[in-house]
Amino acid sequence: MENLPWIFISALLVNNFVLTYFLGLCPFLGVSNSLETSARLGLATTFVMLVTAVCAWVLNTYVLIHAPYLRLICFIVVIASTVQFIEMLIKKLSPALFRAMGIFLPLITTNCAILGLAIFATNRGYGFVEGIVYALGAGIGFTLALVLLAGLREESELSNIPKLIQGTAMNLIIAGVLSMAFMGFAGLFSSS
Amino acid sequence: MKKNESYEEFVKGIWRDNPVFAQVLGMCPMLAVTNSAINAIAMGMASMFVLVGSSFLVSIFRNVIPKQVRISCFIIIIATFVTIADYTLLALVPKVHKELGAFIPLIVANCLILGRQEAFASRYPTRLAVMDALGMAGGFLLALFSLGAVREILGDGALFGVRIFSENFEPWIVMILPPGGFLTLGVILLFFNWFKYKKDEFLADVAEAERSGN
Numbered sequence: 001m002e003n004l005p006w007i008f009i010s011a012l013l014v015n016n017f018v019l020t021y022f023l024g025l026c027p028f029l030g031v032s033n034s035l036e037t038s039a040r041l042g043l044a045t046t047f048v049m050l051v052t053a054v055c056a057w058v059l060n061t062y063v064l065i066h067a068p069y070l071r072l073i074c075f076i077v078v079i080a081s082t083v084q085f086i087e088m089l090i091k092k093l094s095p096a097l098f099r100a101m102g103i104f105l106p107l108i109t110t111n112c113a114i115l116g117l118a119i120f121a122t123n124r125g126y127g128f129v130e131g132i133v134y135a136l137g138a139g140i141g142f143t144l145a146l147v148l149l150a151g152l153r154e155e156s157e158l159s160n161i162p163k164l165i166q167g168t169a170m171n172l173i174i175a176g177v178l179s180m181a182f183m184g185f186a187g188l189f190s191s192s
Numbered sequence: 193m194k195k196n197e198s199y200e201e202f203v204k205g206i207w208r209d210n211p212v213f214a215q216v217l218g219m220c221p222m223l224a225v226t227n228s229a230i231n232a233i234a235m236g237m238a239s240m241f242v243l244v245g246s247s248f249l250v251s252i253f254r255n256v257i258p259k260q261v262r263i264s265c266f267i268i269i270i271a272t273f274v275t276i277a278d279y280t281l282l283a284l285v286p287k288v289h290k291e292l293g294a295f296i297p298l299i300v301a302n303c304l305i306l307g308r309q310e311a312f313a314s315r316y317p318t319r320l321a322v323m324d325a326l327g328m329a330g331g332f333l334l335a336l337f338s339l340g341a342v343r344e345i346l347g348d349g350a351l352f353g354v355r356i357f358s359e360n361f362e363p364w365i366v367m368i369l370p371p372g373g374f375l376t377l378g379v380i381l382l383f384f385n386w387f388k389y390k391k392d393e394f395l396a397d398v399a400e401a402e403r404s405g406n
Contacts, residue, residue, distance in 0.1 A: 019370060020370050021224060021370075022219070022220050022222075022223040022224040022370065022373065023220055023224075023298075024220070025219040025220050025223070026219065026220070026303055029216070029219070069275060069279070071297075072271050072274060072275050072278070072297050072300060073268060073271040073272065073275065076267055076268075076271050076300055076301075077264075077267075077268070080264060080267065111301070112220045112298050112301035112302070114301075115297070115298060115300065115301045116294060116298055116301075119294045119297050119298070120294055123293075123294060163389075164382065164385050164386055164389060165382055165385070167385070168216050168378075168381055169378050169379075169381040169382040169385055170378070171378075172374050172375070172377050172378030172381065173374070173375060173378035173379075175374045175378075176371045176372075176373075176374030176375035176378060177371070179370050179371040179374055180366070180371040183369065183370070183371065
């Protein structure tokens with residue numbers, strides 16, 4: 001049994017989902033062109049991660065012990081329907097929030113970070129509370145990486161960059177440097 | 193004519209519309225498992241199996257699947273094939289399966305595979321769909337392999353575990369760590385940009401020459 005702060009920090013910094021596991025790269029490279037949208041997408045993703053962690057725990061505890069080979073199909077169906085359900089719920093409860101999240105909610109279904117979270121949490125045998133803390137750390141870590149890259153990209157738009165390197169190539173190299181910086185956190189825990 | 197058509201679908205995925213270099217799809221598995229050439233090939237083969245299998249099935253059932261729920265149907269078909277691939281790898285090569293770890297189930301979330309079902313397999317006859325899937329998967333495999341080979345050669349001084357440099361070679365550890373993935377792919381894309389830029393320049397020159405000739 002690992003302690004909760006460790007799980008949180010580990011998911012947030014040391015094993016950051018985007019910069020160490022390469023999960024959720026499509027939104028990371030796709031929508032990180034403005035600070036505001038990336039912060040919103042990050043929050044929406046964190047929210048879906050939390051719900052997914054709970055669902056994954058329920059599935060693992062009550063359903064999948066009888067049929068482990070159905071794990072993947074169950075997870076993907078549950079994530080897709082959860083996102084759909086949350087979308088309807090938010091639309092009903094808070095139209096303002098719904099407008100703010102906009103297109104990002106349905107897009108989250110295809111974010112591999114969500115499925116990755118469910119699978120990693122299962123592989124490590126996290127319980128209910130641990131799963132929630134892990135999801136929170138991973139979600140905030142994802143938001144952090146997204147906001148950092150968006151900030152750097154906004155700055156870079158003001159500078160004179162050779163035409164050849166503009167676009168995905170430059171974003172990937174920036175991400176590489178960010179990832180190197182995050183490697184420094186590996187020293188936080190000797191056991192990681 | 194018929195033969196040319198399928199050949200055309202096959203070739204476009206390998207080079208002109210290469211899923212990784214030209215369309216920047218399927219990045220997550222692309223970067224995560226390419227720290228050695230052998231892992232990259234295992235991942236590429238698994239993705240190929242899933243893509244070809246699901247394209248075949250989706251294309252057969254393309255007139256039966258209702259439009260409104262097609263995405264869910266595609267995902268369930270893909271997830272089934274991924275589960276088959278997962279258990280097959282576990283049985284045949286447990287060592288590789290352990291290294292790839294959670295990234296095999298994550299093939300489900302590879303946007304390349306879902307994208308091909310939506311854009312191609314659900315609209316075209318089975319033969320063309322399979323050829324397209326083979327081409328795309330081939331291009332994906334090629335991209336995975338080139339990234340994996342570069343990272344293993346620079347980061348480990350070896351290819352497929354065989355040393356290719358002398359003892360004096362100091363491995364660039366960073367290349368097999370996560371930042372190396374981002375940097376290598378960034379540089380490869382840069383090279384592709386340069387290639388395209390040169391080609392555009394060349395075409396512009398030719399057009400210019402023709403105009404002045406007239």
